[in-house]
Amino acid sequence: MKIDFNITLLIIGMTVVTAWSRSFFLILGERTRIPSFILEAIRFAPLAAMIAILAPEIFLPATASSVAEFNLKLPNIWGGLAAILVFYLTRKMLFTLIIGMAVYTAARFWF
Amino acid sequence: MAKSSLTVHQALAVSLLVYAGSSQLAALPLIAAGLPIWMILLTSFMVNLRFVIFSLGLQAHFSYLPLWRKFFLGYCTADFSYLLYIKRYPEPETKHELLADKECLRLHWMMGMQFSNWFLWQVGSIFGILLASQIPSNWGLEFAGSIALLAIIVPMLDRSSARWAALSAAVVAVATYGIPFRLNIVLAIGAALVVGMMTDRSPKGTIL
Numbered sequence: 226m227k228i229d230f231n232i233t234l235l236i237i238g239m240t241v242v243t244a245w246s247r248s249f250f251l252i253l254g255e256r257t258r259i260p261s262f263i264l265e266a267i268r269f270a271p272l273a274a275m276i277a278i279l280a281p282e283i284f285l286p287a288t289a290s291s292v293a294e295f296n297l298k299l300p301n302i303w304g305g306l307a308a309i310l311v312f313y314l315t316r317k318m319l320f321t322l323i324i325g326m327a328v329y330t331a332a333r334f335w336f
Numbered sequence: 337m338a339k340s341s342l343t344v345h346q347a348l349a350v351s352l353l354v355y356a357g358s359s360q361l362a363a364l365p366l367i368a369a370g371l372p373i374w375m376i377l378l379t380s381f382m383v384n385l386r387f388v389i390f391s392l393g394l395q396a397h398f399s400y401l402p403l404w405r406k407f408f409l410g411y412c413t414a415d416f417s418y419l420l421y422i423k424r425y426p427e428p429e430t431k432h433e434l435l436a437d438k439e440c441l442r443l444h445w446m447m448g449m450q451f452s453n454w455f456l457w458q459v460g461s462i463f464g465i466l467l468a469s470q471i472p473s474n475w476g477l478e479f480a481g482s483i484a485l486l487a488i489i490v491p492m493l494d495r496s497s498a499r500w501a502a503l504s505a506a507v508v509a510v511a512t513y514g515i516p517f518r519l520n521i522v523l524a525i526g527a528a529l530v531v532g533m534m535t536d537r538s539p540k541g542t543i544l
Contacts, residue, residue, distance in 0.1 A: 232342070232346050238376075247391060250388065250391040273505035276489060278509075279485045282482040284510045289514065
């Protein structure tokens with residue numbers, strides 16, 4: 226196996242960047258105190274991050290480059306909305322997956 | 337990843353070491369385009385900005401650890417481990433509680449969560465690298481993965497402030513989709529924090 230020096234360097238670099246970004250404020254010492262209004266505000270951060278990852282997957286095509294490609298004929302939207310509704314009402318994951326995928330597949334062939 | 341310009345060995349190394357799905361996905365087209373390393377690293381950092389925000393929330397919890405352990409703990413903290421940890425342990429332990437907790441229960445809870453997350457993620461990722469060419473991409477399997485996230489998100493929408501924050505995050509993330517460095521995620525978090533704080537009527541100190 227030929228080891229490509231640049232790719233090796235890149236992989237090491239990306240590993241360090243991953244660790245550094247995830248421990249960015251964590252590595253601060255015991256004397257540092259994060260102001261409480263910041264801690265109070267970031268309660269919403271993990272929820273928002275999950276939604277920010279999920280929402281474009283539901284409301285935009287996988288290949289989209291901007292919101293201009295929003296289109297009501299997209300099967301993701303209907304499958305996604307059905308899944309949200311089913312999970313909200315039943316809280317059953319397997320059922321949600323089945324209905325979501327069924328609506329998604331139906332919408333793909335319908336439009 | 338294996339459908340890209342990397343060899344299988346390189347893809348495996350990336351999966352095992354660069355434990356960050358979104359920065360991997362962001363880096364691949366740049367690698368294929370032959371961009372300079374520093375630009376790819378900058379992109380990785382920008383795509384990881386949400387973890388910088390998360391690290392703020394963990395600081396007070398683990399400030400007692402030695403530096404290298406904090407660094408490693410941070411490295412292993414992906415979306416789910418942060419979310420589930422902070423949901424279970426909203427407040428950091430006081431000095432007194434910390435002294436009484438000889439077994440470092442929280443730290444080990446977190447490490448267990450991280451290891452399971454890491455392990456399952458690697459199984460899926462490596463499976464994907466080795467079988468990439470065998471899996472048809474038109475079944476909508478990715479979509480099933482998206483739906484599965486609902487199981488984590490929906491139970492968090494238990495208060496009106498959380499629902500308003502979630503709605504604004506969704507609108508901002510979709511409306512600004514496609515801006516560089518996946519900054520739409522960071523903008524969505526920003527919007528959710530502002531809206532969440534504005535609509536929050538619960539007494540101070542309650543944690544989501």
